[in-house]
Amino acid sequence: MKINGKTRVCGLIGKPVEHTMSPVIHNSLSEELGMDLTYVPFLVEEDLKAAVCGAYALNLLGLNITVPYKEEVLNYIGEIDPLAKQIGAVNTLVRKKDGFKGYNTDITGLYRAMQSEGIHLSGESVILLGAGGAARSVACLCSHYHAEKVYLLNRTIEKAEEIAKEINGLTARELVIPMGLTEYEKLPEKKMLCIQASSVGLAPHTEDVIIEDPAFYERIHTGYDLIYRPANTKFMRLVREHGGQAYHGLKMLLYQGIEAYELWNDIQVEDTLCNEIYELMKGEMGIEE
Ligand code: NAP
DSSP states (O other): OOOOOEEEEEEEESSSSSSSSSSHHHHHHHHHHOEEOOOOOOOOSSSSHHHHHHHEEEEEEEEEEETTOOTGGGGGGGOOOHHHHHHHOOEEEEEEEEEEEEHHHHHHHHHHHHHHHTOOOOOEEEEEEOOSSSHHHHHHHHTTTTTEEEEEESHHHHHHHHHHEEEEEEETTEEEEEEEEGGGSOOOSSEEEEEEEETTTTOOOTOOSSSOOOOHTTTTEEESSOSSSSOOOOHHHHHHHTTOOOTTHHHHHHHHHHHHHHHHOOOOOOOOHOOOOOOOOHHTOOOOO
């Protein structure tokens, strides 16, 4: 693209940022849509406040925020979207009159990715593995879209209990049931949607899986792994071996980017273009299926 005096700038703030896929998503969208907008990663070593204030002063249109700043950045924004507020973390900042407004497109992107695969949450019983930042956001999403029950299994049960207490307090019902990782035998005897939101199986530890017992996988009709490196985790393989459908997290990454781009530009990106960008991302990652 040709940069000129009117070119708008968006960027990514995080540490590290070297391996990000976001420039592929946003610069390809700008190219395909003929938008005069460029996207640049910014490594922020420590002074997040100076980075966010500086970006606003430099007239940036928007930012993505990644690890480790998704919570800390709440201190430096003017406004926050209600769902992002409930989650307590933002990954997208949109320029407004008096400062940036924060959104969480990680989670709305996951919802859109699941919808694109025909996976719904309303009325579903969900097994949620892990109780870190990602799992907490998924639990909020399950509450927002009226899941029936969320069985939250984590190695450190106290963390699962904390999330359950918080979400159940907000929903005023026993939506989230906290359980230890070894307690899966107590799950109801039916097939369920399982969202794998732990970091077990992430490259380079690709042969690790959070629960080894094949009997566990008999309870899953659909397995959604938030991990996308690798694109075929052992969790996904075990789900498929037991007759379930399995998905990786690359579409979640795609749609968090699409939703951020839509917020920055106040547009809707057509499905065909989303699919084109997804193919580009798969190409970057060497995924063939
Ligand atoms: P996090 O806050 O560090 O949480 C990690 C979770 O994994 C915790 O529940 C932890 O259990 C569990 N865990 C780690 N090692 C374990 C082990 N050896 N055995 C059992 N459990 C273990 O991480 P996060 O930010 O929530 O991210 C979780 C995953 O989601 C990561 O793989 C990340 O790549 C993925 N993610 C994907 C996208 C996407 O766009 N596709 C976006 C965000 C995140 P304890 O509580 O017991 O430590």
